Amino acid sequence: MIGVYDSGVGGLSVWRELYKLMPEEGYIYVSDSAYCPYGTKPVEDIIARADAITRFFLSKKVDVIVVACNTATAASIRYLRETFSIPFIGMEPAIKPAALTSESGVVGVLATANTFKGSLYNNTLEKFAAHVKVIERVGEGLVELVEAGKSEGEDVERLLHLYIDPMVEAGADAIVLGCTHYPFLTSAIAKIVGPSVKIINPAPAVALQTKRIIDAMPSHNSNRILEFYSSGDTSTLWKIASFIEPDLSYSCIKKLCV
Ligand code: DGL
Numbered sequence: 001m002i003g004v005y006d007s008g009v010g011g012l013s014v015w016r017e018l019y020k021l022m023p024e025e026g027y028i029y030v031s032d033s034a035y036c037p038y039g040t041k042p043v044e045d046i047i048a049r050a051d052a053i054t055r056f057f058l059s060k061k062v063d064v065i066v067v068a069c070n071t072a073t074a075a076s077i078r079y080l081r082e083t084f085s086i087p088f089i090g091m092e093p094a095i096k097p098a099a100l101t102s103e104s105g106v107v108g109v110l111a112t113a114n115t116f117k118g119s120l121y122n123n124t125l126e127k128f129a130a131h132v133k134v135i136e137r138v139g140e141g142l143v144e145l146v147e148a149g150k151s152e153g154e155d156v157e158r159l160l161h162l163y164i165d166p167m168v169e170a171g172a173d174a175i176v177l178g179c180t181h182y183p184f185l186t187s188a189i190a191k192i193v194g195p196s197v198k199i200i201n202p203a204p205a206v207a208l209q210t211k212r213i214i215d216a217m218p219s220h221n222s223n224r225i226l227e228f229y230s231s232g233d234t235s236t237l238w239k240i241a242s243f244i245e246p247d248l249s250y251s252c253i254k255k256l257c258v
Contacts, residue, residue, distance in 0.1 A: 001221045002210065003057035003065040005030035007038040008147045010181030011068030012240045014091075017207035018066065019245065022214070026225045028060050029241070030256055033232030037143045038071040039112025039179070046114070050076035052258045054084055056229075063220040064089060066210055068203075070111060070179050074118025089210050091180065093121045094202040098174040099129040101198070106133045108167030111178025113138045121178070135170050137163040139179060146181040149236040152188050160185065164192050174198040184240070229256035 002022075004015050008031050015029055030053050032038075038046050050072055057065050064087045067073045067080070073090035080088050093115070098107045107129065115121055116136055125134060141159050150156055167175060175197060177183055183201045190199060214220060226248065230237050234253050242248045 001026040001028065001060070001062045001223055001225070002214070003028050003030070003060070003062035004068050005032065005053050005057075005065070005072070006069040006180055007072065008033050008036040008143065008181065009236050009240050010143065010146060010179060010184070012237075012244065013180050013183035013201070014066060014068035014203045014206055016244045017203040018210060021207045021211055024224065025214070026221070026223045027227070028057065028062060028225070029228045030056065031228070031230040031232075031237050032256070033147065033230045033237070035231065036147060037112070038069065038075070039114050039138075039143060041114070043075045043114070046072055046075040047079050050080055051083070054080060054086075056256065056258045058084070058086065061221050062086070063217060064210060064213055066206065067091065068180050068206075070115045074115050074120050077120070087213050089206060089213065091206060092202055093124050093178050094176045094200045094205070095121075095124045095134070096128040098176045098198070098200050099132045102132050102174050104171045104173040105131070106135065106171040106173065108135045108137070108164065108172040108175040109178050110137055110139045110163055110175065110182060112143070115178055133170070135167045135172060137167065139163055139182065142185065143179065143181045146184050147236055149239055151184045156185060156188050157192070160188055160192055164189060168193055168197065172197065174200055176200045177202070226252050227254060228252055229254045231256040231258070
């Protein structure tokens with residue numbers, strides 16, 4: 001069984017890839033909506049939530065935990081790996097594939113303020129993107145729109161233009177989605193940047209890495225349940241999860257009390 005969590009519904013963009021790759025596994029998804037967004041919260045608060053959610057997953061007997069949130073990964077993956085013995089898979093900022101394949105030598109990155117501040121992002125940048133120009137923008141307000149169930153329309157387009165136009169104007173030929181909420185805005189982003197700019201979503205690579213870890217396990221809990229917990233509002237969680245898997249029954253949506 002795989003535990004997957006995010007500050008909200010963004011991690012469903014990762015669950016979608018996991019579920020596509022490993023439909024036979026059980027999943028427990030946690031949307032920490034009552035504490036969303038994480039992007040501007042103090043790091044200690046994000047670690048406290050990571051700790052509480054991990055203990056909840058352990059009580060459910062999951063085998064691995066996917067931290068399907070770039071911000072939570074940046075703030076807490078080290079603490080989690082040092083504190084618990086279960087394997088954790090975090091989000092890697094996809095700077096490497098973007099920088100290695102860029103022909104224009106300009107790459108745009110859209111992420112939260114906390115992700116940009118984290119050492120994970122900055123080390124990756126130093127290691128793989130020293131030879132390209134990286135244009136960073138904090139996607140302020142985008143997480144809230146996705147949480148409200150919006151993936152297109154005037155509000156979405158206005159904010160995306162604000163953050164992405166400077167990247168395109170500077171010649172970026174790749175845009176890295178550095179927050180798991182943003183893949184739900186891919187069509188709106190593609191409309192702005194056109195077909196010549198690559199939009200890079202790290203979720204498929206994270207799903208593959210999770211599969212590698214599971215395949216290497218001698219045995220694991222093969223309980224094929226699908227449960228979706230939220231510490232706050234559940235309407236967008238249900239809307240997106242049931243869009244991804246139309247056979248879901250509403251009884252799989254539950255209240256998280258940690
Ligand atoms: N999905 C989270 C991420 O990947 C959203 C951050 C937030 O809650 O601000 O960073």
